[in-house]
Amino acid sequence: LALIAAFAIFVVWYLRACVVAAPTTENLLLILPVAGAAIVLIAIVAAGIVRESAQSVTATAKPWTRRTASVIVAFALYVIALPFAGFDVATFVFVAALLPALGERRPAVVGGLALAIAIGLTAGALATLSYPLPTLFVGRLWHLL
Amino acid sequence: VIDLHALSSAFSILSSSGLAWMLVVPGVALGMIGGALPGVNAALILAMVLPLTLWMPFLPALVFLTAIHTGSLFGVALPAVLMNVPGSAAAVATAFDGYPMSRRGEHNRALGLALSASALGHLGAYLLLFFWISPISHAVLKLGPAEMLLVMLWGLTLIAALRGSHMSRTLLAGAVGILIGTIGLSPGGVMRGTFGNAALLDGVPVVSALIGLFAVGELFNMAGAAYLVEASGLRRVRIGEIFRGMLEALRYPIVILRGLVIGSTIGGLPGVGASVCNLISYVETKRTDKDPESFGTGNPKGVVAAEAGNASSEGGSMATMLALGIPGGASSAVMLAAFALHNITGGPQFIAQQKDVVYAVILTNFVNGAVLLALGLLLTGLIANVVRIPIRVLIPAILALATFGSYSIDGSMLGPFTMAAFGILGWFMRRHDYSIPACAIGLILGRQIEAQLLNYYQISAGGLGYLLGRPIALVFLVLLIASLVYRPVLRLVRPPRPIVPAPVSP
Numbered sequence: 146l147a148l149i150a151a152f153a154i155f156v157v158w159y160l161r162a163c164v165v166a167a168p169t170t171e172n173l174l175l176i177l178p179v180a181g182a183a184i185v186l187i188a189i190v191a192a193g194i195v196r197e198s199a200q201s202v203t204a205t206a207k208p209w210t211r212r213t214a215s216v217i218v219a220f221a222l223y224v225i226a227l228p229f230a231g232f233d234v235a236t237f238v239f240v241a242a243l244l245p246a247l248g249e250r251r252p253a254v255v256g257g258l259a260l261a262i263a264i265g266l267t268a269g270a271l272a273t274l275s276y277p278l279p280t281l282f283v284g285r286l287w288h289l290l
Numbered sequence: 291v292i293d294l295h296a297l298s299s300a301f302s303i304l305s306s307s308g309l310a311w312m313l314v315v316p317g318v319a320l321g322m323i324g325g326a327l328p329g330v331n332a333a334l335i336l337a338m339v340l341p342l343t344l345w346m347p348f349l350p351a352l353v354f355l356t357a358i359h360t361g362s363l364f365g366v367a368l369p370a371v372l373m374n375v376p377g378s379a380a381a382v383a384t385a386f387d388g389y390p391m392s393r394r395g396e397h398n399r400a401l402g403l404a405l406s407a408s409a410l411g412h413l414g415a416y417l418l419l420f421f422w423i424s425p426i427s428h429a430v431l432k433l434g435p436a437e438m439l440l441v442m443l444w445g446l447t448l449i450a451a452l453r454g455s456h457m458s459r460t461l462l463a464g465a466v467g468i469l470i471g472t473i474g475l476s477p478g479g480v481m482r483g484t485f486g487n488a489a490l491l492d493g494v495p496v497v498s499a500l501i502g503l504f505a506v507g508e509l510f511n512m513a514g515a516a517y518l519v520e521a522s523g524l525r526r527v528r529i530g531e532i533f534r535g536m537l538e539a540l541r542y543p544i545v546i547l548r549g550l551v552i553g554s555t556i557g558g559l560p561g562v563g564a565s566v567c568n569l570i571s572y573v574e575t576k577r578t579d580k581d582p583e584s585f586g587t588g589n590p591k592g593v594v595a596a597e598a599g600n601a602s603s604e605g606g607s608m609a610t611m612l613a614l615g616i617p618g619g620a621s622s623a624v625m626l627a628a629f630a631l632h633n634i635t636g637g638p639q640f641i642a643q644q645k646d647v648v649y650a651v652i653l654t655n656f657v658n659g660a661v662l663l664a665l666g667l668l669l670t671g672l673i674a675n676v677v678r679i680p681i682r683v684l685i686p687a688i689l690a691l692a693t694f695g696s697y698s699i700d701g702s703m704l705g706p707f708t709m710a711a712f713g714i715l716g717w718f719m720r721r722h723d724y725s726i727p728a729c730a731i732g733l734i735l736g737r738q739i740e741a742q743l744l745n746y747y748q749i750s751a752g753g754l755g756y757l758l759g760r761p762i763a764l765v766f767l768v769l770l771i772a773s774l775v776y777r778p779v780l781r782l783v784r785p786p787r788p789i790v791p792a793p794v795s796p
Contacts, residue, residue: 148718148719148722148724152462152466155466155469156465156466156469158483159469159473159482159483162482162483163480163482163483166480166481166482167476167478167480169478170747170752171477171478171744171747172476172478172480172482174740174743174744174747175468175472175739175740175743175744176469176472176482179465179468179469180465180469182461182465183462183465183466183469186458186459186461186462186465187462189458190458190459190462193458210513212513213510213511213513213717215513216509216510216513216685216689217510217714217717220506220510220689220710220713221710221714223689223690223693224693224706224707224709224710227693227697227703227706228703232693232694232697236690236693239686239689239690240686240687240690243685243686243689244682244683244686247513247681247682247685247686248682249680249682249683258683258687262686262687262690263690266690266691266694267694269694270694270697270698273345273698274698274701275701276697276698276700276701276702277701278697278701
């Protein structure tokens with residue numbers, strides 16, 4: 146029900162935002178019927194979920210694993226850290242933290258792969274991008290070279 | 291039937307576009323390698339390389355993406371034959387007879403059969419497209435805003451109707467996708483849902499959102515998947531035996547033709563991807579065969595049927611995407627995002643005004659098919675080893691690559707943030723059986739649907755009289771209503787089946 150609740154919150158918030166922005170026919174021509182249909186569908190899906198749980202039918206959701214949770218959390222932290230830690234350091238830490246969580250036990254492989262992926266991707270991006278790339282070390286080395 | 295002027299223009303475009311030709315071989319090879327990785331489907335690979343296409347002109351970008359798609363549809367057969375683990379859902383039926391052949395020591399023969407059928411299915415589907423594209427381009431020009439609006443909505447509802455389960459969840463995914471797709475500056479100049487953030491004025495970054503939905507969400511899913519065991523006991527691949535298998539496939543022209551017809555017609559329907567064509571072609575071949583019991587025990591016709599069906603679906607989905615601007619499934623949704631990256635809107639105007647580009651894409655796809663045959667023969671042994679790359683290495687590497695890719699689109703952190711948010715959304719949606727392609731198609735088409743609706747509203751002054759005077763629009767309206775009601779009606783007519791406990795496997 147958490148996902149369906151999130152959908153409901155988004156639909157109601159967005160509909161309200163659109164009405165507040167401009168309550169005109171042109172602005173709401175698509176938004177209003179689609180949001181209305183979405184709310185009806187949310188009610189149907191929610192009723193189905195409640196009915197299934199009342200009848201003790203097996204839930205449709207696939208099992209949540211600790212491994213999946215660790216990947217999602219690590220990835221979210223990685224993306225949040227990018228502007229502060231730079232793409233090079235954040236990528237190194239992300240890969241080095243995730244490999245053991247996914248079952249890689251050899252420290253040399255973890256360190257080597259994390260370094261190779263972080264330096265390889267950062268150098269590749271520095272060589273090809275026309276935008277500045279936030280980095281802590283590789284960017285400076287790149288410009289020195 | 292063929293527009294010779296556009297065709298000659300296509301030849302001159304291609305003769306001056308060295309980059310397009312240069313991208314065919316790496317594209318097919320990349321598709322084969324990516325497809326061979328269990329769990330990695332064509333949409334994931336295409337989403338990953340989408341930021342790269344930003345740096346290419348439109349034609350080479352489209353050629354590169356179609357080459358990857360062609361390669362991936364054969365690549366998925368490799369682990370299906372060698373390990374009984376289909377590279378993606380598009381090769382499920384390939385494993386039915388491919389793996390039993392492999393267990394008998396005939397894996398090279400099975401790979402050869404799959405390669406030939408895949409290449410011939412691909413070539414045949416694009417040959418049909420080559421002859422049909424000109425008449426199609428004239429026909430679709432007759433579609434006005436009312437027809438286009440109804441076609442887009444029908445496409446979304448058809449995905450829900452054909453999905454088999456959880457129709458309301460699929461429709462909801464499409465509706466949420468449409469709403470997200472309209473975030474930003476409206477056609478009337480109103481800022482909607484942007485939190486006052488100027489970066490969102492152009493809307494949610496579609497490419498980053500697609501990388502999140504298709505690639506990141508799938509990788510989160512793979513992290514918890516138990517079936518992704520490390521490859522062990524891979525069999526030795528021999529080119530000579532593969533070649534003999536390739537020749538053997540030619541002994542089954544009817545099977546290939548059936549797969550081609552199924553793939554290029556059913557594959558053109560929105561929501562029907564290579565996986566459905568793969569299964570239908572297999573089932574139809576088994577049903578019409580004199581010896582249906584031999585299927586599932588290593589019948590070469592099973593491999594040929596399955597591969598011809600999935601490979602030819604690409605031509606069908608391309609026809610829908612080019613003619614109507616509606617993605618047939620996940621892969622063509624990503625390809626349509628490449629159109630958006632180059633500020634090109636697919637659909638009737640595109641196909642009519644840029645028929646030379648369309649012919650150029652078709653012509654390069656003939657080359658893709660030939661390259662697939664050559665690379666499949668030469669590289670299968672090498673690519674079979676790719677299956678050995680542990681998934682624990684792939685997940686962090688691809689996630690990091692996706693992050694760099696989403697940043698590279700416009701050099702803003704909005705890309706990685708959007709990708710991460712949609713990755714989490716995509717993973718939740720997969721867990722609870724919501725359709726990712728429906729959400730993605732809604733997201734891509736949201737603005738176009740709104741523009742068509744506004745257009746219709748202005749032309750018709752809000753009345754239904756205009757619609758009633760357009761017979762094609764009425765046909766689409768009937769199809770739209772039929773796709774919405776046929777399953778609930780079927781449920782009412784047919785009594786529910788009694789629940790039988792599933793047999794417990796030893």
